[in-house]
Amino acid sequence: MATAAPHDPLLVLDRAEKSFGAVRALVDGSITLYPGEAHALLGENGAGKSTLVKILAGVHQPDAGSLVVGGAPVVFAGPSDARDAGVSIIYQEPTLFPDLTVAENIYMGRQPTVAGRRIDRRAMNAAAREVFARLGVVLDPSRPARGLSVADQQIVEIAKALSLNARVLVMDEPTAALTGVEVRRLFDVMETLRAEGAAVMFISHRLEEVYASCQRVTIMRDGRFVRTAPIDEVTVDEIIRSMVGRDLDALFPKTTTEPGQVVLDVDGMSEDGVFSDISFQVRRGEIVALAGLVGAGRSEVARAVFGIDPRTTGTVSVLGEVLPAHRPRAAMAAGIALVPEDRRQQGLVMDLPIDQNMALASLGRLATGGLLRRSAERKLAADWARRLQLKFGRLGNPASTLSGGNQQKVVLGKWLSRDPQLLIIDEPTRGIDVGTKAEVHRIIDSLVAAGMAVLMISSELPEVLGMADRVLVLHEGRITAELSRADADEDSIMRAASGLTSGATA
Amino acid sequence: ACGSSSDGGSASSGGSGDGTLQEGLNVYFIPKDTQNPYEVLADQGGQAALEELGGTVTISSGTEATAAAQIPSIQAAIQAQADAIVIAANDPQALCPTLQQADSAGIAIVAFDSDFSCDGFDHLFINQADTTTIGTAEVDLLVQNMGTDSGQIAILSAAASATNQNAWIDAMKTYIDEKYPNLELVDTVYGNDDPATSLTVLQGLLSAYPDLKGIISPTTVGISTAAQYLSNNPDVASRITLTGLGLPSQMREYVKSGVVKSFALWNPTDLGYLAGYAAANLASGTTNLDTGATFDAGRLGSYTVDAPAGDTGPSVVLGPPTTFDATNIDDFDF
Amino acid sequence: MTATLPRPTPAGSTRTPVGARLGGLLRARETGIALLIVVVFVAATVKNDAFASANSIQQLLLGASLIALLTVGQTMVIVTRNVDLSVGSVVGISAYVVGMTFRDHPGTPILLGFVVGIAVGAFFGAVNGAVVTLFRVPSLVVTLAGLYVIRGLDGLLVDGVIINPQSIPRGFQRIGFETVLGVPVLFLLVLVVVLVAAYAMRSFRSARDLYAIGSNPDAAELAGIPTQKRVFTAFLVSGSLAGLTGALFVALFAQVDVTAGRGYEFLVVAAVVVGGVAIFGGSGTVIGAALAAVLLNTIDQALVSSRISGFWTDAIAGALLLAAIAFDRSLSLRIARKLRTQEGAHRDV
Amino acid sequence: MSETAVHAETPRDSGPAPTYEGVDTARPPRWRLALRWETALVAILLLTLLIGSNGSARFFTGTTFFFAGLNIGEIAIMALPLLMIVLIGEIDLSVAAMLALSGAVMGVLWQSGTSFGVAVAAALVTGLVGGALNGYLIAYLGLPSIAVTIGSLTLFRGIAQIILPNPTTTPFPTEVATLGVLPIPGTQVPYSIAVFTVLAVATATFVHATPSGRSLYAIGLQPEAAEFAGIRVTRVRFELFVLSGLVCSLAGVLFALKNSSASYSAGFGLELTVVAVVLFGGVSIFGGRGTVAGVVLSLAIVAVLQQALTQQQVQAEVQNIVTGGLLLASVLVPNAAAAGRRVRTALRGRGRPAPPPPTPAPTP
């Protein structure tokens, strides 16, 4: 059983409520954290997890409810109050300063100083290096944060939280962008912190991570506390049922279809310093996965195919027709859709209403005589909101009011409504709860069954293995392996991804 | 006192009046901008004139010295059915359409300080001093102060588009060619009546022409900025002679310290006073724009309308400019 | 989960040169501007050797001083992703109030002139800052409105009455023209302010907060930075320095009317941008901006001194300004590309 | 220890889940929020008219409105492309300089004996070229528009000064010169306002009812996401600056006709007025928010207010203060409630007991 000693709780949040206008994000937010425990908080997208976190962080002030830290009731007026009370947070979305150095990002506002309150850069960089060593990563503390990969950004966030030596460490989906190795290192660090008597609260949509690292679990649904239980007393199915409120169908539904005509044909595509000599095909009724380590260049390949990024050599053709480089319009006209990996920057216009976001890629089709029909726009959005079971207040609310997973659904709807020949989907279920994940998979599967071609990029091996008909493995910008569904397993993919391949083709 | 007693056409009927000025005249004074110190004095002169005549002056203009900023004031004069407009034009032409409307509305139009030239209607220009006189006087003053009539000289002007400045500069050039062939006018720079710009172009001028001997600045901001620079840089002052048009109040210190020996200007208050009388007479029909027509201008005595010449239409000349030097500068307080 | 595989890091070794190189580049930006100043200076001297005379150089430094001083405050404001367009108007009104003080109270100590100027500037800076932070409204709109309102107030105050040199104490004017070892006092004063500000912007937490705010305002809030307080302070400093500039304007020109400081906002923003301060916040240095002010003034004076007709100066100055921005951009793009290829190469190792 | 402490077995499942709502296609309330400033503008306009009519009996005459239209005409025309440029999150400070440059080109050519039509065409081409220069530097080189257009405003006016050192003196042909100053026969509508009306209707249709118009908002709010949605962000940026150059040169032609002359200093300082009018119309300086209606109302207010205040002999300085005050109001009023709340919270927060000092962390 868990190592949690029957101490007094470190932190108790009781019946916290929070509404944003008409949206009741949190109806009953309750959680108790004990020293020395790792505590998972689970729930569907939009269940109110991040809202709860932001209350612990002092970002949001609860409308009702109480918070007790270290036995004393507290009111956090702002993030610094929470930090001073020993609560440190890793937010769901990275909060870095791109213009400042990595070290400065970590120690912002508490830079080590020397006489005269001047900042001691050398000490700061050394301290940052120490934290990185503890995490087992190599990152240059004096480089600017701009241009860091999503994973490295997350590492910096973790380093920031760790360096605070907090009593309570709250992590909102820290692993969404990390590789297996990094995740493991993070768990090691969590273990150390627990041993030192801190409490760790951990949010993730990957249940296997929860089982690997946590002692207790709290489940939320629709803004309400549902239950708290020791992890070894609940099964995966029980957790999912508590989260979703029903039993779940298969996580990876897979209809076998006979691949048809070649939809996408990429031949010898290269771009200096990014990827080289990329050749592959995607057929109708087939899901091809691009696997590889973070930074292998998968997203760049996808973006170059779609025309967002340039490419210097090689051809890309759709249904036999060669696409001009660097022209997303042409790619769209040829039937390509791209669901990008960063939904907040690339997928959505956060301040535009949900319906306008859904329609953004189809504006031309929604116009008659050059004039946009608002009713058609709203109908399109309403249709797809229903089909994707979108959870929202009003279609006229800005997309920023949606939870992460529901935002992803809007991006999906935006592209699926175009009825594409080829769907390129980059990290389709990053940050998406299991219920929705199954839905997304089901949607993709049914589209493929209906003859669509899919190029999927995913860092989650189970997803790759569960969904793909073929797996292309990328290593440092080159395709190092092409594996059939039968040949693909964790081992073969990881070997190719790390360049250790000797078996498969190149 | 918005002129509603005497309705329409009071001015347009020309010199058919009975020789008495109307009471209760409403005259709009429209300076280049509301803050031009020189024209603030002129406006005061105009106010004094209309006070003597039992009328009123409305001063209206923009905060920027542009034609566009003056247009609403002319429009307001039309809407208020003013009897006369006295204007220092920021542009020789841009105001014509609006002034034409004022003329059509029966408003007498007088220009002062800076004239305009429009087709379609006539107006009276109150000339501070005639252009040639100003040009020759300044060149003579410079030569006299330099003590030689040979060497390099330059001009520090206001805006490149300032009509009056350009007319004076042309007059100077002609005069130099005629009378002082050894004097070399090397450059004209524009300080836009802004101290900082004036200083920059002055410095550039000095480094571009190390042998420069004299500077004429026919604008109050230019000459005072240059004088300030010279008094701060005695070594430069020892080889450069400065003269031009300036306000005695601004130049007093420099004349006393000897940085500037002498400079010229007419009395701006008198200029406005004369313009006020001219406007009142035109509006009352007690004078007209015919060459030789006369009118009485209060304490300044009687004036006669000069014949049009060149670009200038009917005009009245205030009188020769006054030269200020150490002996008389304390007698003036503007 | 997967086997223990080494994570491909962008820069393999602990002592990676990437950061150091980037730091070097940042410094190179200032060096670049300094070089440009030298180029313009040499070119102008070749055309006319009087440009290199001691007096001419003195004037060069003097001419740039006021704008350089303003760039200090403006840099602090722009770094926080704001802008202060009211500086020109604030210079104007502070200059007039300083002049008025001397005129109406003969015998006012010189030091008090500075205090009055700074106080007037600080007042308007505080108003700008308070409105921006309390209402959380875009500073461009607030300070554009401020530009009009303050100019209007200045106009009411001036009412067409010029402050003349004889109203300004000679001792105060001396600041405008006296030199120490051939260097103008006013320039030295500005230099001190610039250096102090440059040092502070590098070395103090609260100053680093400004960069953080401009770099990512939301994250700054989350990091517990008192963002509103810092932004307010930036505006306060900008206003105070504009007030100081107003006092120095009086010292330099010894006359003030309503046109004082007019149009400075464009000159200052141009200098700050040429100086490499990102207009959308987060990066840039006080030194770069101040050097750019010197560069722009050198160009202006070089054009006059090279006997280029006054009609041409504006066009050439505009073209050079565009060229400077474009050049700077293409340089940084090229460097970024080079860095990327190098990193790509590194990946292949 | 088996079960947890506080929230043991009873999941408090009280009441139905609140967040699953039906598909709601009703007009969002955000629209009403956005409309609020336009409503305020209407109120301000009525107030302005009231002030105007109170001060002068001759205020409610056709002439007043003709004058108001005449004075604002070119500003109004230039405000339309600027509105779109601000919508995509950029700014164009070179508008007034382009007005002067195109007028100068027209004036010089006309003076040198070119036919009037050719002179006008050349002016418009100047606008295209100048706009393309701005557009190229901003869209394709990625330079910040505020910096570029400060540079090009100096450049444009500088070129105007080179080609036209002194104001032209040759008057334009009377048939066309009267277009600049006389109303459309039988009305009190200046030609420039007629041109503006046509352009405003076109702009409103484009911005509010076409796919491209919608993409302006997307670009202004999040350019990267717009790019990923297939919107040609770079090209739109370029085209808008070219359009701005062209429209400003048209304004320059009208301005020259109105003044029956050209001058390099035409419209000096007007760039800030145009920007102010657009912002006063409720267009967000950060892009992505604003309506044509707001800008039209703002133009009407500025034009009428100027007539009212000048007729009532309000000092020009005070007019400046009023202009600035209104601009300030445009951002303060919509934020006043939030600001008040913030102040109240801050005060209340001060009244509450401070959070207790943290007990020392269990870490070494």
Ligand SMILES: Nc1ncnc2c1ncn2[C@@H]1O[C@H](COP(=O)(O)OP(=O)(O)OP(=O)(O)O)[C@@H](O)[C@H]1O
């Ligand atoms: N600022 C806000 N304004 C309006 N609604 C909001 C806001 N923040 C969150 N919400 C709403 O509150 C609900 C809870 O959101 P929250 O981000 O806490 O979910 P979550 O459990 O973290 O989901 P995910 O797993 O997708 O991150 C959602 O319905 C969301 O749309």
Ligand SMILES: Nc1ncnc2c1ncn2[C@@H]1O[C@H](COP(=O)(O)OP(=O)(O)OP(=O)(O)O)[C@@H](O)[C@H]1O
């Ligand atoms: N070696 C590197 N050095 C610097 N930046 C890198 C490096 N590798 C990747 N990045 C950055 O990280 C981002 C993600 O990289 P990329 O898109 O190639 O990864 P991916 O294979 O798609 O992985 P994922 O999308 O899962 O993060 C890129 O935008 C790139 O800028």
Ligand SMILES: [Mg+2]
């Ligand atoms: Mg969340």
Ligand SMILES: [Mg+2]
């Ligand atoms: Mg990727």
